[in-house]
Amino acid sequence: MTLRILVISDTHGSLSCTEKALKSAGNFDEIWHLGDVLYHGPRNPLPEGYSPKELASLLKKHRVKYIRGNCDADVDIRVLEIPEMPRIGMEFLGDVKILLVHGDQFEYEGGDPVSLAQAHGCSVVLFGHTHVPLAERCEGVLLLNPGSVSLPKSEAGPTFGIIDMDEKKFYLCSLEGDVLKEVMLVERE
Known part of the structure; x- marks a missing residue:
């Protein structure tokens, strides 16, 4: 059976944009929300379809792994009815070790995604925060940012x-x- 994971970030309470992403993604087994x-x-405008309570209800219908972002609070954990929302996570997909972070750590705590991934022995890092999509290798680490479905900050639009x-x-x-x-998640040799 195929494992398909929908990777989203920076929904910022937009029910309508998240619904569009879920529909466009087709079949998937779980969601990783960064x-x-x-x-x-406080720095963002209200996104299209802003409805955080209804977005929480929608997400509760799916299997979701959450990473805490700079706009997430303890109340979100309660509303989403999840036990925790860690600042950092790691997942193994076969022999691929993936680091999951929001990305604000790079802005506020210094460092960069490559160094953080290497420090955790990961070959892939998934992050959000910038609202700018990215998919490229740097120093042997695959950097992946799904962008934002609701408040994009690039010409690519919502992603x-x-x-x-x-x-x-x-x-x-x-x-x-x-x-x-x-x-490719793994570099070809």
Whole structure:
């Protein structure tokens, strides 16, 4: 059976944009949400379809692994009815070790995604925060940012990611479901 993971970040309470991403993604087994789930934050405008309570209800219908972002608070954990929302996570997909973070650590605590991934022995790092999609290798580490489905800050517009483990690929997709970029999770030797 194929393992397909929907990777989203920075939904900022937008029910309508998140619904579009879920629909465009098609079939998936679980969601990895890289932070800034319900609250729009003091620096952002209200996103289209802002409805954090309804977004929480929608997400509760799915299997979701959450990473805490800079706009997430303890109240979000209670509303989402989850036991915790860690600042950092690690997942193994086969022999691929993946680091999951929001990304604000790079801005506020110094460092960079490559160094953090290497410090944790990971070959892939998934992060959000910038609202700018990214899929590229740097110093042997695959850097993946799904962008934002609700408040994009790039010409690509609203975006999300899909990990397909049968193909061992990450797909960066527009909110309409068009593949903008695809990369192998493991470097070919």
